[in-house]
Amino acid sequence: MPGVRGMWRWPDEGALGRLTRWQRQAVLLLLDSLLISLAFYLAFLLRFDADIPPERLRQCVRHLPVLLSLRLSMHVFFGIHRWSFRLSGFHEAVRLIETSLCGSAAFVAVFYFLQRAAGDLSLGPPRSVVVIEFLLTTTFIGALRFSRRLAHMWFSEAQRGGAEPRVRTLIVGAGSAGELLLRDLQRSNEHPYRVLGFADDEPLKWGTTIGGRPVLGGLEDLPELVRRWHVRQLLFAIARLPAGRLRQILSACSGSRLNYKILPVSFQYLNDRVSTSMLQDLAPEDLLPRLQVAFDEGEVRARVAGRRVLVTGAGGSIGREICRQLASCAPELLVLVDTNENSLYLLYRELERSFPAVALAPEVADVRDPVRLRSLGARYAPQDVFHTAAHKHVPLMEQTPEEAVKTNVAGCRNVVAMAHEAGAERFVLISTDKAVNPAGAMGASKSLAELIVRDQAQRSHTAFTIVRFGNVLGSAGSVVPLFKAQIASGGPVTVTHPDCRRFLMTIGEAVGLVLKAGLSSYGDLCILDMGEPMRMLDLARLMITMSGLVPDDEIPIVITGLRPGEKLEEELMTAEEAARSRVVHPAIRAISMPAPSALTMQRVAVLEALAWDGDRPGVVRLLQSLVPSYAGRRGEEPEPVRQASAVGPLSPALVADADDPQAPRTAAAIRSTVSSGSSG
Numbered sequence: 001m002p003g004v005r006g007m008w009r010w011p012d013e014g015a016l017g018r019l020t021r022w023q024r025q026a027v028l029l030l031l032d033s034l035l036i037s038l039a040f041y042l043a044f045l046l047r048f049d050a051d052i053p054p055e056r057l058r059q060c061v062r063h064l065p066v067l068l069s070l071r072l073s074m075h076v077f078f079g080i081h082r083w084s085f086r087l088s089g090f091h092e093a094v095r096l097i098e099t100s101l102c103g104s105a106a107f108v109a110v111f112y113f114l115q116r117a118a119g120d121l122s123l124g125p126p127r128s129v130v131v132i133e134f135l136l137t138t139t140f141i142g143a144l145r146f147s148r149r150l151a152h153m154w155f156s157e158a159q160r161g162g163a164e165p166r167v168r169t170l171i172v173g174a175g176s177a178g179e180l181l182l183r184d185l186q187r188s189n190e191h192p193y194r195v196l197g198f199a200d201d202e203p204l205k206w207g208t209t210i211g212g213r214p215v216l217g218g219l220e221d222l223p224e225l226v227r228r229w230h231v232r233q234l235l236f237a238i239a240r241l242p243a244g245r246l247r248q249i250l251s252a253c254s255g256s257r258l259n260y261k262i263l264p265v266s267f268q269y270l271n272d273r274v275s276t277s278m279l280q281d282l283a284p285e286d287l288l289p290r291l292q293v294a295f296d297e298g299e300v301r302a303r304v305a306g307r308r309v310l311v312t313g314a315g316g317s318i319g320r321e322i323c324r325q326l327a328s329c330a331p332e333l334l335v336l337v338d339t340n341e342n343s344l345y346l347l348y349r350e351l352e353r354s355f356p357a358v359a360l361a362p363e364v365a366d367v368r369d370p371v372r373l374r375s376l377g378a379r380y381a382p383q384d385v386f387h388t389a390a391h392k393h394v395p396l397m398e399q400t401p402e403e404a405v406k407t408n409v410a411g412c413r414n415v416v417a418m419a420h421e422a423g424a425e426r427f428v429l430i431s432t433d434k435a436v437n438p439a440g441a442m443g444a445s446k447s448l449a450e451l452i453v454r455d456q457a458q459r460s461h462t463a464f465t466i467v468r469f470g471n472v473l474g475s476a477g478s479v480v481p482l483f484k485a486q487i488a489s490g491g492p493v494t495v496t497h498p499d500c501r502r503f504l505m506t507i508g509e510a511v512g513l514v515l516k517a518g519l520s521s522y523g524d525l526c527i528l529d530m531g532e533p534m535r536m537l538d539l540a541r542l543m544i545t546m547s548g549l550v551p552d553d554e555i556p557i558v559i560t561g562l563r564p565g566e567k568l569e570e571e572l573m574t575a576e577e578a579a580r581s582r583v584v585h586p587a588i589r590a591i592s593m594p595a596p597s598a599l600t601m602q603r604v605a606v607l608e609a610l611a612w613d614g615d616r617p618g619v620v621r622l623l624q625s626l627v628p629s630y631a632g633r634r635g636e637e638p639e640p641v642r643q644a645s646a647v648g649p650l651s652p653a654l655v656a657d658a659d660d661p662q663a664p665r666t667a668a669a670i671r672s673t674v675s676s677g678s679s680g
Contacts, residue, residue: 025081029072032081032141036071039136040064043129063125066110071103071137078102083145096145100138104130166194167259170231172222172249173238174200174208174215177263181237181279182211196229222249226256235279236262243287247542250287254545255553262286282546284480284539285473285506288531297329300512303519304329310382310424311336312367312415313389315343317475318430321511322386323347327355334358335380338389339366367411370418377422385419386518387412388430390449394442398565401441402619405611408445409604413452420460428518429453431468433503433530433570436577437629440565441620444627448604451596454524458595463521467514469528470503470570479536483543491555493540496562500537501569503530513587523590527572527581600626 044052044060052060075081078099083092111124171178178198185193197216200206205215216225225231234253236246241262250260260282309331313319315338327334334351338344341364348362361380365372367389390408391397397404412429419427431450434443450466457464473480479502486493510528517526541551549555562568573581573591581589603626610618623630 035140043132169233174198178237301329319388377418397442402611404445412449501533
C-alpha cells in the first residue's frame with residue numbers, strides 16, 4: 001500500500017502543518033470542543049438508553065457551555081492544546097488524564113455549590129452522566145492526540161511499500177532505556193528494525209509486555225530466542241552493561257550470524273531522550289575488561305590554558321590525540337613536530353578547523369637531529385613538552401635494532417636536552433609496557449629511554465615524568481585495525497599464540513590519563529591502570545562475531561607463532577617498581593625510582609654511537625648487557641661490554657658530552673673522548 005501515507009494526513013502535517021502556532025492551537029481547541037460536546041450528548045444518550053427525555057435534553061443544552069468553558073480552561077492550564085502528535089508518549093498520557101479529572105472535578109464542584117445556593121438538588125446533570133462523560137471525553141481527546149502514533153504503528157509496514165523487509169530484532173534490556181528505545185522506533189519510520197520483543201535478566205519481567213512487545217526471556221536464553229524467532233539483530237539498551245557480560249553474550253551467539261548495535265554509556269545522562277540515531281555499532285572498546293575512567297577536564301584545562309606546548313610525534317596515533325585534547329584546553333601555542341609531513345599537514349588542517357582560536361606551529365623535524373630540535377626549543381621556548389615520537393613496531397625493530405636505538409634512545413636524549421636547555425617546566429615521555437623486562441629491541445630501547453629521562457631529572461629544573469601504559473585500540477599498526485582488515489578481506493585472522501594476552505585501552509582514555517599524570521606532580525614514573533589483559537584469540541573471535549560472521553567457519557583463525565621480540569604476556573611494572581608504587585588516582589600508580597648510575601649512562605652513550613656506526617652486532621651485544629631480559633628472551637647469555645673494555649675505564653666526561661646535542665656520534669669519537677678522560 002504505497003499510498004497509505006498519502007491518504008492519511010496527520011494532525012501536524014498538511015494544511016494544519018502550514019498554520020502558525022496560534023492558529024494550530026486554536027484549531028486544536030475547536031476540535032476538542034466538538035469532541036467534548038459529542039461526549040456530553042452521548043453520555044445522556046447512554047444514560048437514558050437512547051431515549052432522552054425533553055427536559056433532560058434541555059438540561060444538556062443548558063449545561064454544555066459550562067462544561068466547555070471548564071474543560072477548555074483546563075486544557076489551556078495543563079498545556080495540552082500545545083500538543084506534539086509525533087512525540088506524544090506516556091508522560092503526555094498521564095497529563096491528559098489529569099486534565100480530564102480536573103475538568104470533571106471542576107464541573108461537579110460548580111453544580112454542587114449551585115445546588116447548595118439554590119436549595120435544589122435536581123439542579124445539574126445526573127452523576128452517572130458526569131462519569132460517562134469523563135470516560136468518553138478522555139477517550140475521544142486521547143484518540144485525537146495519539147492518532148498519529150496509533151496509525152503509524154498499524155500502517156508502518158504498509159508505508160514501506162516495496163522496500164526491503166525489516167530486520168527481525170531483539171532489544172537486550174527491558175528497563176527504561178529499552179522502553180525509550182522501542183518508543184522511538186515505533187514513532188519513527190527511518191530505521192530497518194522490526195522489534196519482536198525484549199530479553200532481560202530480571203525474571204519478574206519475563207512474560208510481561210512493554211510497549212506492546214513481550215519480554216521473551218533472559219540473556220542466558222538469547223541463543224535459543226535467536227533461533228526460535230529467527231532474529232538477525234540485537235540492540236543493547238542496558239546502562240553500563242559489564243564488558244564481561246557482553247563478551248559472554250557474543251560468545252554464546254557466535255554461531256548465529258547476528259548484527260549488533262549498542263547505546264553509548266552517555267545516553268543515561270540524557271534522561272528521556274534515547275533515540276534510534278544514538279545506536280552505534282558494537283566496537284572492540286565495548287569489550288574491554290575494565291570500566292572507562294571519567295576525567296575532570298577542568299583540571300587539565302587549568303594546567304594547559306595559556307601555555308606553550310610542544311608535542312613530538314604529533315602525527316602519530318597517540319600524538320594526534322594528545323594534540324586534540326591539548327588544543328581543546330586553549331593553550332597559547334601548540335607546536336606540532338613530526339618527521340612525516342603528510343600526517344603533520346592533515347593534523348594541522350584538522351586542528352585549524354576545530355580550534356581556530358589556538359595558535360598552531362607545524363614543524364617538520366626529526367628527533368634524531370639535535371641541531372634542529374635545539375633551534376625549535378630556542379624559537380618557541382615551550383613550557384610543556386610531550387615526547388611521543390618513537391619506533392614501536394616490535395618485529396621490524398628486532399630486524400634493525402640500531403634504528404630503534406637511533407630514534408627511541410638517541411632521539412629521546414635529544415628531546416630531553418632540548419627541553420632542559422629551553423627551560424621547559426614539564427616534560428612527559430610516553431612509554432610502553434614493552435619496556436618492562438623487554439624481550440625485543442624495541443622494548444629494550446624504550447627501557448633505556450626511561451633511564452635517560454630519569455638521569456636528566458636529577459640535574460634539571462624541568463619536572464620530568466614517564467607515563468607507561470599498554471596497547472591502545474585503533475592506533476596505527478595495532479591489532480584491532482589488523483583484525484578488521486583481515487575480517488573485511490574474508491580472513492584468515494592471524495593470532496600469534498592461543499595464550500597471547502595484551503593490556504588494552506582506548507586512545508582517548510589513555511591520552512586523558514597521560515595528561516592527568518604528566519601534568520601533575522605524582523612522581524618520576526606513572527603507570528596507567530589497564531585492567532586485566534585480554535587474550536588476543538578471544539578478541540579475534542569476538543570481532544568476527546560482531547561482524548555478523550562465524551569464527552572458524554566463515555572466517556578462519558590461524559595461529560602464526562610469536563614473532564621476534566614478542567612475549568606471551570606484557571607487564572606494566574617490575575617487582576621493584578611494584579614495591580615502590582602508590583595509588584595517586586583510581587587509574588594511576590606513581591613510582592619514584594632512583595637515578596641510573598653514571599656507568600650505565602656511559603654505556604648507553606656507547607650504544608648510541610654503535611648504532612650511528614651501523615654496528616648491528618655491537619648494538620645487540622650492548623643491549624644484552626644493559627637489558628638482561630633481552631638476552632634471556634633471545635636464548636643467549638649477556639656478553640660483556642667489549643666496546644667499553646676496549647677503551648679502558650669510562651670517563652664521567654662522556655656523560656657531559658652525551659648530553660651535548662653537538663657531541664660527536666661515532667664510536668671512534670666516543671672512544672677518543674673516553675680515552676682522553678681516563679688518561680687525564
